[in-house]
Amino acid sequence: RKEVEQDPGPFNVPEGATVAFNCTYSNSASQSFFWYRQDCRKEPKLLMSVYSSGNEDGRFTAQLNRASQYISLLIRDSKLSDSATYLCVVNPHAGNMLTFGGGTRLMVKP
Amino acid sequence: ETGVTQSPTHLIKTRGQQVTLRCSSQSGHNTVSWYQQALGQGPQFIFQYYREEENGRGNFPPRFSGLQFPNYSSELNVNALELDDSALYLCASSPGTAYTDTQYFGPGTRLTVL
Secondary structure, three states, X not given: OOOEEEOOOOEEEEOOOOEEEEEEEOOOOOOEEEEEEEOOOOOEXXXXXXOOOOEEXXXXXXXXXXXXXXXXXXXXXXXXXXXXXXXXXXXXXXOOOOEEOOOEEEEEEO | OOOOEXXXXXXXXOOOOOEEEEEEOOOOOOEEEEEEEOOOOOOEEEEEEEOOEEEEEOOOOOOEEEEEOOXXXXXXXXXXXXXXXXXXXXXXXXXXXXXXXXXXXXXXXXXXXX
């Protein structure tokens, strides 16, 4: 079983739609959680950290469920510029050596 | 921009050769981590350097080795290249090794092994 699992997609949605991504992780002792965004052939960029209390940044909302070992990302009012691969990232250690999921590809269409 | 730079941008090598990739960390950052990203997959952790010492290593063979210099820049060396080593190699710098220290990625080096 992979340490971090994501649905690879692609998710094809129209502009303005709401889309949700989920991921699960296997190490219950994991310390920190993130969503990164990666555009085609570019480096990953931090989108947001994920906390148990949930956190929101504009159109993006992230949620962590430690009991179920499940992380979610909700994107509201999708824009064409949201088209990218979204990487679920878990830090399974006390340090910061990151474990990435395989990514979920989002394509927003006009 | 993150301030993390990598060189070269692209590289083509043949099986059995050796390669060195370079990374300059963001100012004020003392930790560099290296990741390998094969096509269509998420990045995989190779190793991390903190203040010139290896601080942790992923599931990669010994032919993957690294160095960190006093200015905290870093090198990744791969010996005896195999076809499966073809990937995007990413370095990330952070201000420390705590789980609260965010990693900032460089643009990557795309390695093709023929």
